[in-house]
Amino acid sequence: MVAPPTDAPRANGNTRVIASTQDISAQLAHSLEPVVGRLTHSPLGGYSDAGEPAAEPIAWATIALARFASATASRGASKRAADAAAAGADWLAEHQQRDGSVGVTQSQQRPAWTTAPAVLAWLAVDPTAYAERIVRALWWAVSQKPWTAPKTRTFGHDTSLEGWSWAADTHSWLEPTAYFVRALHDAGWADHPRAVEGVRLLVDRLLPSGGANYGNTIVLGQELLQHVQSSGVVAWALHGTSGETALSPTIRYLQEALAEPTGLASLGWAALGLASNGAADERLAERVIAAADRAAAAEGVYKPALYAAACQALLAALPATNGDNP
Amino acid sequence: MNVLNAIDRRTAMAVGGLAVAGLLAPAAIAALGRRRASVFIAKNQRYDGDLVATIRDGLQATGIDAKQIAGKRVLLKPNMVEPTRQIPHMTTHPAVIVAAAEVFRAWGASVVVGEGPGHVRDTEVALIESGVGEALRDGGLDFSDLNYERTAFRRNRGRFSKLRGLHLPESVVGADLVVSLPKMKTHHWVGATLSMKNLYGVIPGIKYGWPKNVLHHNGIPNTVADINATLPRLVGIVDGIECMEGDGPILGSPKPMGLVAVGTSLPALDATLSRVMGLEPARMQYLAYAARGIGPIADEQIDQHGEDWQTLVDPFEVLEEPHLERLRALGGEQVT
Numbered sequence: 001m002v003a004p005p006t007d008a009p010r011a012n013g014n015t016r017v018i019a020s021t022q023d024i025s026a027q028l029a030h031s032l033e034p035v036v037g038r039l040t041h042s043p044l045g046g047y048s049d050a051g052e053p054a055a056e057p058i059a060w061a062t063i064a065l066a067r068f069a070s071a072t073a074s075r076g077a078s079k080r081a082a083d084a085a086a087a088g089a090d091w092l093a094e095h096q097q098r099d100g101s102v103g104v105t106q107s108q109q110r111p112a113w114t115t116a117p118a119v120l121a122w123l124a125v126d127p128t129a130y131a132e133r134i135v136r137a138l139w140w141a142v143s144q145k146p147w148t149a150p151k152t153r154t155f156g157h158d159t160s161l162e163g164w165s166w167a168a169d170t171h172s173w174l175e176p177t178a179y180f181v182r183a184l185h186d187a188g189w190a191d192h193p194r195a196v197e198g199v200r201l202l203v204d205r206l207l208p209s210g211g212a213n214y215g216n217t218i219v220l221g222q223e224l225l226q227h228v229q230s231s232g233v234v235a236w237a238l239h240g241t242s243g244e245t246a247l248s249p250t251i252r253y254l255q256e257a258l259a260e261p262t263g264l265a266s267l268g269w270a271a272l273g274l275a276s277n278g279a280a281d282e283r284l285a286e287r288v289i290a291a292a293d294r295a296a297a298a299e300g301v302y303k304p305a306l307y308a309a310a311c312q313a314l315l316a317a318l319p320a321t322n323g324d325n326p
Numbered sequence: 327m328n329v330l331n332a333i334d335r336r337t338a339m340a341v342g343g344l345a346v347a348g349l350l351a352p353a354a355i356a357a358l359g360r361r362r363a364s365v366f367i368a369k370n371q372r373y374d375g376d377l378v379a380t381i382r383d384g385l386q387a388t389g390i391d392a393k394q395i396a397g398k399r400v401l402l403k404p405n406m407v408e409p410t411r412q413i414p415h416m417t418t419h420p421a422v423i424v425a426a427a428e429v430f431r432a433w434g435a436s437v438v439v440g441e442g443p444g445h446v447r448d449t450e451v452a453l454i455e456s457g458v459g460e461a462l463r464d465g466g467l468d469f470s471d472l473n474y475e476r477t478a479f480r481r482n483r484g485r486f487s488k489l490r491g492l493h494l495p496e497s498v499v500g501a502d503l504v505v506s507l508p509k510m511k512t513h514h515w516v517g518a519t520l521s522m523k524n525l526y527g528v529i530p531g532i533k534y535g536w537p538k539n540v541l542h543h544n545g546i547p548n549t550v551a552d553i554n555a556t557l558p559r560l561v562g563i564v565d566g567i568e569c570m571e572g573d574g575p576i577l578g579s580p581k582p583m584g585l586v587a588v589g590t591s592l593p594a595l596d597a598t599l600s601r602v603m604g605l606e607p608a609r610m611q612y613l614a615y616a617a618r619g620i621g622p623i624a625d626e627q628i629d630q631h632g633e634d635w636q637t638l639v640d641p642f643e644v645l646e647e648p649h650l651e652r653l654r655a656l657g658g659e660q661v662t
Contacts, residue, residue, distance in 0.1 A: 166535025263450030
């Protein structure tokens, strides 16, 4: 239970003056540092301070820490971040079931869409050391059979396509499909038929006017609403796939949507989606830098970890200005 | 308490939960024994009006014993399924939430607002877009994100679907009273979404997804009835001031009604408002299920307080779909 969040500042409400790309990179690094410090100290958390450890927050903390460890010039900070990342990867390994899946939380083995972020975390830490776990996880993933149905006039999307569902035996939705598509691609399984169909599904779920929501496009003849987080997730997942050519309207939507206040997780996903598609700019970086205090105050591990990943994606995407770009 | 012994099992587990918890006044308990329920409707309501007085009057008129609320944990559950600034008539207005909180706090309860948005993973977005986050902050109210809390498994006491039980957030199972605070809207699958359907939002996304597709696959009417049968102590306060008609619950058009409605039996409350909307409650499947013991939906079993619903009927537009058109009332209240 938490106090409700404060409104996100509007883009033009940020009082910081960004003088140069070098200054932006420095401020991004400055914004990243305390968040990584916090994750280094406590990588095994959940969605809130009171919540139990959960696979998705730990996976994202692990990814951010592993990236920081390999990028920072500080040997001590690198060692501490690497140790924390290893702790996260090991927690995910300890919670991998015999069938290869990783459940959502410490106490809940199902649903297990969180198997995908676990794979991404293992890939970030040590693909060789976790190779057997990655393979078992991916075999579990491609064995899942979501509910499908012949296409009808009720829904605009193709209900016959197989992606991934949030929970077993239900329909495929955008976010879990995006996570598994990304995991399969990054693990070298991009040519697996399920990965190929997953990409088709994600493209099919893009809204005609750009962007995406939880995974419906048109229902009973009406186009549904766009969401920043879902749009960021799908842009991040389709990068480098055959589906990325369909992303232009979604990129435009994300860039325009960020003129309005949004949640910290949504901002993080927007940054990941835009940066991975070469569409990050200084305005986006300003938004992320302006959210540093919210990231520092956010409960749990999930939002700080996403924020750290967003800072890192922007630092990688914006022109490098110094030798230590964490 | 002899009266309670005469109440059938399902009624006892629904409205009877309030009685067992000592939250109902004696007259309301007696009505419960006669399988009756009370509904209160106020008209000419405004978001800048005295909603505290309206809600307080409604709760007392429908049987809540204010003296018994002191020290109780009250969870207010508004509707924030997919908020956007462009469609404010989709979500429960912050003024109604704050007014309800003020009533219960004045009676000595500890109040928390909780929601698990069905279509939005980033709950912070739902709070920002709806304006509810700002209102709660100004009102000093805490918020529980029901999508991500620890959960407890509870046996499905309705058995209208095949689900053995329901995973429920700790804020829900720990509450002495859950107050459903819906927006009065049409719903393009089930006809209307009111206080019963609004409780989909207590089901945690971390177990059921975004949308809560496990519920859909087990039947929306069935699972609406199951949730309502499983949660023991429920009250409904409906924001019927700026409503939604047409392609609800997300993309419908504004429908100004100026109503606030209150009930200690959610089926009775929703049935009455359905009549106001020009829909026949018995044809809405989840209300038909509810009539099998969760609460009455027949007009003759409902004691009306405040305004008579017959004087308020103003049929809501529904989509021209066969499954919705069959819900239209056929009696004198039907206009379209």
